[in-house]
Amino acid sequence: MSTYILKRFLQLIPVFLGATLLVYFLVFSLPGDPIVALFGDKPVNEAVAAKLRIQYHLDQPFWMQYLLYLKSIFTFDLGQDFSGRPIAAVLGEVFPVTARLAVMALVFEAVFGIIFGLIAGLRKGKFFDATVLVASLIVIGIPIFVLGFLLQFTIGVQLGWAKPTVSSAATVQDLILPAIVLGLGSFAYVLRLTRTSVIENMSADYVRTATAKGLSRFRVVRVHILRNSLIPVITFLGADLGALMGGAIVTEGIFNVPGVGNRLYRAVLSGEGPTVVSIVTVLVLIYCLSNLLVDLLYAWLDPRIRYDS
Amino acid sequence: MTDFITLDPAPAPVPGKGDTVLEVRDLSVDFGVDKKWVPAAIALNYEVRAGEVLAIVGESGSGKSASSMALLGLLPSNSRVSGSVKLAGKELLGANESNIRAVRGKDVAVIFQEPMTAMNPVYTVGAQIVETIRLHNEVSPEQARDRALRMLELVELPDPGKAFKSYPHQLSGGQRQRAMIAQSLSCDPKLLIADEPTTALDVTVQAEILDLMRNLRNKLDSAIVLITHDMGVVADLADRIAVMRRGRIVESGTATEIFHNPQHEYTKALLAAVPHLGQGGENDEDVDVTAALAAATQAEIQAIPRSELLRRERENSAALAAAETVKPQGEPVLELTDVAIEYPKQGRVPAFRAVEGANLAIYPGQVVGLVGESGSGKTTIGRAAVGLLPVAAGTMKVVGQDISAAKKNGRQLHEMRRHVGMVFQDPSSSLNPRLPIGESIGEPMFLAGVAKGAVLQGRIEALLDQVELPRDYRNRYPHELSGGQKQRVGIARALSLKPKLMVADEPTSALDVSVQAKVLELFQNLQKELGFACLFVTHDLAVVDVLADRICVMQRGRIVEQGSRDQILRNPQEPYTQRLLAAVPLPDPEKQRERRELRAQLLSGAN
Known part of the structure; x- marks a missing residue:
């Protein structure tokens, strides 16, 4: 197993290089001159602009810029963003907020998705199942910004059960509503996946064996059906953690969360290559690591999957 | 632990003399399909006594499984059950x-058919047995563990401690079935329901499991309900038999009565349809395989008087001497010289050599049966012969062409395949479900450009006639056909290009015996009429015996013995061939008793 983990870590290297190169190239190709944009409405001071270009290596060709960027990563000196703050400090500020948001969303979608999916699967074709299926379809069908504004207005503004916007501290309490909005789409998928998986496993031979052994229905479900049914669900949840981290832009916009999505959005608009690439690099690493975690969980849940044979 | 009976050998009880354990009266089972009740079992009556094996025999759809699952309420929720099921006098329904x-x-414990899927893949075998023990007995985890280990020992697993810690997928099919039996017996059931317990296993493993069940019956004095379609298994184990057809018990009686004096038409037909190793095809002489094996291994059999055995052995060797060896004529249609076949490397999985040093020739008009157990490489040879797997070493000639070095999907293989037809094992998945069967049959001819338009339609109709399907079936889809009909379509498709060589890979193993008998008969007639050469791959020696001129026995990637039918059946030389022949159960209780004794001697001699 340890050689497997080592192999997976080595695989991170090409993924890391490829992802950073691709993102760096995309930012490089953005139209417009970021330094000119920096001056806004004021007339451009050529001397200052030239100095800034040198500081951000914008006078160099693309390859040189990319290599210099790689060097900055490995020397742990990410440089500064256009407002002059160290990028490392920016990352340290936004990532904890988004991580909190994403983990809360993940917990929400996992707990409720699995519980609802399990009940629906066990009562296939009954009223609860039909209701939940239709409701999940509606959730999947409505775009997240519509859902976000809807919940923000009803629960946050009209009912006042939760704060409609997030304070700069972004506490757990502040993030409950945004986390639900962020996790709703995946919640519907988790629910449907669990339901299908449970239904499939209910007719499995070993479930009949378990019943024939004299186990109670509860124990058959808890011990024999649930664990087998969770295998595909876990895979989805792991991959989803990365998606939640990177894909919170809309939700963070609606609730004004000072997180990764917000900062990334601003960096893209102002063409701050190093900031964009730094954020994306961390996201790529999170993606890879959460996938690795999923594979390990998979092996733990399903002994048939042997990695180091 | 006081509840557990001892596992020490007790004096063998006389079968059928114990108390009645199970009494079934007017048991009916219906399934709700499209808001209508469809009967699966109708007014069944039977009883089983302690130490007795009742076999419920029938073909698929006869209701044998459904009625037995109903005893324990294990049917799906769209079913309804009526009647009375009394276990030691207590009503269960x-x-x-x-x-x-x-x-x-x-x-009441159940042994299920599929050892592959009947145990939960994510828990160890030991954990699953312990779960059963602790559920029904007030014992500590350690006591339950000891008990589970003893059960695994009882079912003769080679290393009980290791099996305890293994996950089901780490055990072979036979070991898994033993573990399943250990679990079923772990609480000393009064009644054991065995639902096709050996169907998914190889013959030699099947013979071991049957021995095991017989020993356990004698030791534990449980009543056993054995559900099976296999008359050989029934002859080996059953004391009494109930024959089911379309939900009803059409006949029941002792094993001797049913096998030697069947009353009902269906029982007679069923027994006639069972291929009988040694009986051969219509032009073949009967072979006394037991005597042949006894002669080849110098075994003594107590069940047969010595003079009688000698007489049978003499008869056998006389027949072997008289058997004329027909000189093969013409160029071989399929010729393998020192062939090795590999499954190519896939990603991190290294290449696997499935066949090594195979020599084999099939001449025009010959049927060669390739037999072996799972993993022996028999299917691999079949697939390589149609160019689906590359030849790693040696030369393979198909219809005169050397294809050993042919490129995958190259022109040469393309040309060669026009002369080779293939019939696959599973008729349901080898036909495209979205094509009417007429198109499936016509496709090879259309693609090869040999016929189109009205000529093609005419050919399709002629082929349907040949496989004895009505012409108007051409517009039907595969799901509208029964298993036997689908396999007829598969044969028609394989014949459509008038092949010189036919490769048939277990074409009848998914079919019921009576259907199998008809398909085999059809196949045999077509072969005689059209004269194609055939490589017939199967695990079933009795089927090979019906069809084949020559028999090749494979074991672990090698052809261990080959020869004419008479040579293999009357004078098997290789120990593996002998073991294989001895493991095939005979659908006749007395002859099977002789065979069993012989097999026991063979095995003890081997050790």
């Missing part, structure tokens, strides 16, 4: 859920 649960696994 209509009993409340917790009472039924107390009976399940404790008083």
